[in-house]
Amino acid sequence: MSLDDRARQILRDNDAGGFTLPTKRLYPFQWNWDSAFAALGFATFDLDRAWTEIETLLEGQWSNGMVPHIIFRKEDPDYFPGPSVWQTGTEPPSSGISQPPVAASVVRRLLEQAGDASEPRARAAFGKLLAWHRWFHTQRDPDRLGVIAATHPWEAGRDNSPDWDEALSSVDTSGVGSYERRDTSHVDPSMRPTKQDYDRYLAILKFGVAVAWDPLRIYRNGPFLVADPGLTFILLRADRDLLWLADRLGEMAVAEEIASWVATAEAGADRLWSEDLGGYAALDLKTGQSAPALSSVAFLAFYAGLTDRAAALCENLKRFRARSSYAVASFDPGNSRFDAVRYWRGSVWAVINFLIGQGLADQGQIDLADMVRADTAHLIRGGGFAEYYDPVTGRGVGGQTFTWTAAVWLAWGLSDIESTQS
Numbered sequence: 424m425s426l427d428d429r430a431r432q433i434l435r436d437n438d439a440g441g442f443t444l445p446t447k448r449l450y451p452f453q454w455n456w457d458s459a460f461a462a463l464g465f466a467t468f469d470l471d472r473a474w475t476e477i478e479t480l481l482e483g484q485w486s487n488g489m490v491p492h493i494i495f496r497k498e499d500p501d502y503f504p505g506p507s508v509w510q511t512g513t514e515p516p517s518s519g520i521s522q523p524p525v526a527a528s529v530v531r532r533l534l535e536q537a538g539d540a541s542e543p544r545a546r547a548a549f550g551k552l553l554a555w556h557r558w559f560h561t562q563r564d565p566d567r568l569g570v571i572a573a574t575h576p577w578e579a580g581r582d583n584s585p586d587w588d589e590a591l592s593s594v595d596t597s598g599v600g601s602y603e604r605r606d607t608s609h610v611d612p613s614m615r616p617t618k619q620d621y622d623r624y625l626a627i628l629k630f631g632v633a634v635a636w637d638p639l640r641i642y643r644n645g646p647f648l649v650a651d652p653g654l655t656f657i658l659l660r661a662d663r664d665l666l667w668l669a670d671r672l673g674e675m676a677v678a679e680e681i682a683s684w685v686a687t688a689e690a691g692a693d694r695l696w697s698e699d700l701g702g703y704a705a706l707d708l709k710t711g712q713s714a715p716a717l718s719s720v721a722f723l724a725f726y727a728g729l730t731d732r733a734a735a736l737c738e739n740l741k742r743f744r745a746r747s748s749y750a751v752a753s754f755d756p757g758n759s760r761f762d763a764v765r766y767w768r769g770s771v772w773a774v775i776n777f778l779i780g781q782g783l784a785d786q787g788q789i790d791l792a793d794m795v796r797a798d799t800a801h802l803i804r805g806g807g808f809a810e811y812y813d814p815v816t817g818r819g820v821g822g823q824t825f826t827w828t829a830a831v832w833l834a835w836g837l838s839d840i841e842s843t844q845s
């Protein structure tokens with residue numbers, strides 16, 4: 424079977440009926456950005472199914488505009504923490520935080536691909552995406568700093584990145600109590616966050632329950648508040664794509680509002696710039712402290728359309744690659760906190776590579792874009808459709824038969840890349 428066929432088969436097998444599981448057992452529900460990437464994969468062979476994925480994702484939208492990070496479509500004892508822990512009281516049941524908003528950029532791509540016939544579906548999605556982006560700008564950046572804060576590491580989508588270590592170290596876990604994790608019975612615990620990290624994730628979650636998921640109380644008084652280059656840059660790109668959609672769909676009444684979000688973020692990104700590191704770093708908004716080293720999301724500046732500091736970023740990207748075998752390690756491979764297999768502490772993620780590669784290509788950094796794309800293809804050829812990859816050995820790690828990796832394979836046309844590594 425060709426890898427294209429295999430990727431299509433993975434998407435179909437993980438299709439749970441209008442929405443796609445990231446992978447069975449480890450993630451048995453609908454996850455927000457996983458679904459958006461799934462739509463891009465489906466769009467290469469079943470455009471109708473691609474739109475349905477976006478529509479089911481947006482069905483989970485809260486009345487305040489937030490699109491939650493997990494939609495719990497059914498009970499499943501294989502996952503912890505489920506809906507009874509989150510206690511959000513929504514229908515469908517969902518978690519109480521969001522996730523990187525890639526969906527508007529996906530909707531733009533679907534509409535560009537499909538043309539006028541898809542306009543009604545794009546229009547229906549547009550109003551919901553607008554409300555979601557507005558929620559991010561007012562509830563995750565209420566002081567208009569121009570940087571988007573994660574109120575939980577899961578909200579940034581990069582669960583146990585070293586970016587959060589300092590902020591997590593002051594989270595009080597004394598009220599967490601006992602619980603049974605399920606993730607470590609599905610994959611090797613050495614690839615998953617530690618018990619200490621999990622306790623902290625649950626303590627932050629419990630704060631959300633205690634304030635009935637009031638987003639501003641979470642922002643102002645919650646135990647964790649870190650401005651994330653990943654969320655900030657993905658939303659900035661998504662806002663530009665939303666503006667494109669507004670223009671295409673004749674929704675000009677809101678164009679000014681969206682343009683103001685773009686301008687605020689373009690200025691606000693400076694807050695994340697670290698002269699010492701030569702890149703954009705996570706910033707703890709409670710203490711004012713920057714992350715100790717760069718994460719791969721720093722390179723999403725290109726994707727966000729920020730080019731002022733291209734030279735320093737390109738140097739760092741080359742350095743990351745020189746210290747591993749494959750681009751792009753999720754955390755600086757030269758830093759002592761780098762860990763090649765423990766989830767987001769250094770491993771390579773095909774979806775992040777896809778966004779970085781797209782941004783580099785958009786900004787004319789063609790050699791680096793080609794390198795990231797080729798490395799991604801080699802990793803998937805060698806390591807299978809894994810959740811993520813060891814940047815040193817190339818081994819596929821975490822969950823297997825993974826939706827978003829299969830989606831990237833198809834959407835980025837990776838079968839074009841020769842199988843021999845350059």
Ligand code: DGY
Nearest residue numbers: 492503504577582606
């Ligand atoms: C998990 O359960 O590991 C997820 O990443 C939370 O979203």
